[in-house]
Amino acid sequence: xxxxxxxxxxxPAELMMEILSRVPVKDLMRFRCTSKWMNHLILDRALVKLxxxxxxxxxxxxxxxxxxxxxxxxxxxASCSLQSLPQNPSSTIDYNCHRFNxxxxxxxxxxxxxxxxxxxRGVDYQELWVRFWNPSxxxxxxxxxxxxxxxxxxxxxYPFQFGFGYDDxxxxxxxxxxxxxxxxxxVSVHSLGDSCWRNILSCDALVILSFSGAYVCxxxxxxxxxxxxxxxxxxxxxxxxxxxxxxVKNEKCNYLSMPDVPCEGFPDAPVIAVFxxxxxxxxxxxxxxxxxxxxxxxxxxxxxPLLNINYKDLQIHVPxxxxxxxxxxxxxxxxxxxxxxxxxxxxxxxxxxxxRIDRYELFNDNMFCCFSYDCVQSLVLPYRN
Amino acid sequence: MGERGEEWEAVMLRxxxxxxxxxxxxxxxxxxxxxxxxxxxxxxxxxETIQAFMNATDTDNSIIFPLPKVSSHILSRIMELMSGEYDxxxxxxxxxxxxxxxxxxxxxxxxxxxxxxxxxxxxxxIQNKSVEFVRHFFNIINDFTPEEEVQLRKTHEWAFEGVDxx
Numbered sequence: 001x002x003x004x005x006x007x008x009x010x011x012p013a014e015l016m017m018e019i020l021s022r023v024p025v026k027d028l029m030r031f032r033c034t035s036k037w038m039n040h041l042i043l044d045r046a047l048v049k050l051x052x053x054x055x056x057x058x059x060x061x062x063x064x065x066x067x068x069x070x071x072x073x074x075x076x077x078a079s080c081s082l083q084s085l086p087q088n089p090s091s092t093i094d095y096n097c098h099r100f101n102x103x104x105x106x107x108x109x110x111x112x113x114x115x116x117x118x119x120x121r122g123v124d125y126q127e128l129w130v131r132f133w134n135p136s137x138x139x140x141x142x143x144x145x146x147x148x149x150x151x152x153x154x155x156x157x158y159p160f161q162f163g164f165g166y167d168d169x170x171x172x173x174x175x176x177x178x179x180x181x182x183x184x185x186x187v188s189v190h191s192l193g194d195s196c197w198r199n200i201l202s203c204d205a206l207v208i209l210s211f212s213g214a215y216v217c218x219x220x221x222x223x224x225x226x227x228x229x230x231x232x233x234x235x236x237x238x239x240x241x242x243x244x245x246x247x248v249k250n251e252k253c254n255y256l257s258m259p260d261v262p263c264e265g266f267p268d269a270p271v272i273a274v275f276x277x278x279x280x281x282x283x284x285x286x287x288x289x290x291x292x293x294x295x296x297x298x299x300x301x302x303x304x305p306l307l308n309i310n311y312k313d314l315q316i317h318v319p320x321x322x323x324x325x326x327x328x329x330x331x332x333x334x335x336x337x338x339x340x341x342x343x344x345x346x347x348x349x350x351x352x353x354x355x356r357i358d359r360y361e362l363f364n365d366n367m368f369c370c371f372s373y374d375c376v377q378s379l380v381l382p383y384r385n
Numbered sequence: 386m387g388e389r390g391e392e393w394e395a396v397m398l399r400x401x402x403x404x405x406x407x408x409x410x411x412x413x414x415x416x417x418x419x420x421x422x423x424x425x426x427x428x429x430x431x432x433e434t435i436q437a438f439m440n441a442t443d444t445d446n447s448i449i450f451p452l453p454k455v456s457s458h459i460l461s462r463i464m465e466l467m468s469g470e471y472d473x474x475x476x477x478x479x480x481x482x483x484x485x486x487x488x489x490x491x492x493x494x495x496x497x498x499x500x501x502x503x504x505x506x507x508x509x510x511i512q513n514k515s516v517e518f519v520r521h522f523f524n525i526i527n528d529f530t531p532e533e534e535v536q537l538r539k540t541h542e543w544a545f546e547g548v549d550x551x
Contacts, residue, residue: 010524011485015492018500022508029544033516033537035525138543 021050025136025377048379061330062375064106068366075100079135089360108164112378115164126151132382141382163213163220165248193384203253216274217297220246259292259303275331329372340369413449420457433495459486476506513549
């Protein structure tokens with residue numbers, strides 16, 4: 001603490017933290033201007049942690065949005081309150097929309113901190129790096145050190161993956177990079193504030209189906225299928241699916257079991273994401289759209305069906321004949337499900353109690369939502385203090 | 386009833402007497418302005434700092450506990466809040482000075498419920514308020530140079546939108 005504390009503070013620092021940990025982030029950013037002492041206090045690691053413990057969970061999501069304004073693709077993200085989003089989707093998104101000046105891809109969100117990935121394609125090599133951004137404090141880090149991968153990389157479906165998580169033992173935020181070599185996966189890690197990527201381990205080769213990992217309970221998770229055998233297509237595809245899980249704290253790889261899905265029709269576009277602190281799996285099967293949630297992390301028996309609707313009931317607009325893929329945007333306390341539709345500017349709110357679907361349209365129909373992340377409003381700094 | 390039964394009865398009786406003496410035992414709190422306030426032992430249970438002292442000394446006599454940082458006015462306000470089961474309405478009636486002082490005492494005496502209640506009340510009070518309001522409320526002196534302050538305000542311009550008037 002700075003020497004100014006003796007002359008300016010009436011309340012002791014520990015008591016001031018008790019109070020400030022109950023104040024919203026926007027107010028705290030303003031109060032940084034109160035004095036040097038308050039400015040230090042608000043950026044203090046102890047307050048960041050206390051504030052994180054106290055801040056309300058499951059009230060905000062971060063939507064990643066693509067905006068095709070004037071035939072130019074703009075990548076955006078909007079931190080939206082779950083209270084106002086279903087009521088006024090258009091104005092909520094418009095008001096909170098942050099347009100990036102780069103083609104950032106959101107890798108993941110953890111404790112309100114967003115990991116963004118950017119790249120530069122050279123002749124022989126492609127360079128990759130990340131940045132950290134807190135949408136609540138609007139603070140962004142500098143670029144991380146760079147990774148290099150060959151430019152003409154056609155490994156399917158993705159040559160590499162990223163994931164973002166938090167190690168509570170060392171209180172560090174970590175970015176995980178999976179390099180899919182032909183016979184193995186090489187895992188490297190970059191800790192926020194470090195000047196390098198560390199090689200951690202190699203594990204068995206897999207076909208990983210999702211680009212970004214889903215962070216839950218100290219692990220980052222990707223959907224995958226074994227590389228050998230009939231590949232990742234075919235009738236029994238869903239039964240071959242695995243969840244590849246990286247334990248951030250112990251730096252170990254593992255597999256999680258999938259729900260016991262009856263094999264009827266062709267399962268399509270499986271996605272895993274985290275809502276309300278639980279891993280969720282969604283996919284299309286025939287004309288139906290299904291969502292499962294793993295109520296207790298790592299417990300196979302806790303997979304519970306959450307949604308099973310005929311997607312024709314959604315009546316999604318198909319303007320350019322694009323495939324209809326609903327995206328789960330959030331799951332409310334009483335298990336109502338908010339869906340977006342990939343490729344169109346529409347929302348659907350599934351009301352579980354009344355088994356009813358309400359439809360909303362965005363007034364800016366150049367915009368559509370790609371993905372959604374639970375995102376608390378925290379003070380977590382995007383750089384080392 | 387045999388000899389052992391009588392012995393048993395005597396033990397039970399002694400236990401009951403002990404319980405009773407515990408129940409009526411009082412604690413004397415001496416405030417900064419020299420006022421002695423006698424309170425029930427149950428009241429002190431929530432004051433973990435005093436409770437820890439009592440557990441350590443384990444005395445049978447009535448206990449006198451000096452509170453050099455607490456005025457009789459603030460202590461009586463705290464007693465009102467405790468007997469009113471920490472009603473939000475009672476908190477709303479407190480002045481800013483009283484609220485701050487009670488919060489400090491709650492912290493000093495380690496009274497968890499009261500600390501949560503008053504810290505939340507102050508947090509609500511300063512929400513949406515100006516930097517000047519907060520300086521005045523906490524009696525904080527601005528030690529930024531004008532240039533430093535302008536620079537910091539510029540960094541967080543968006544956080545100054547929609548602030549209440551003082």
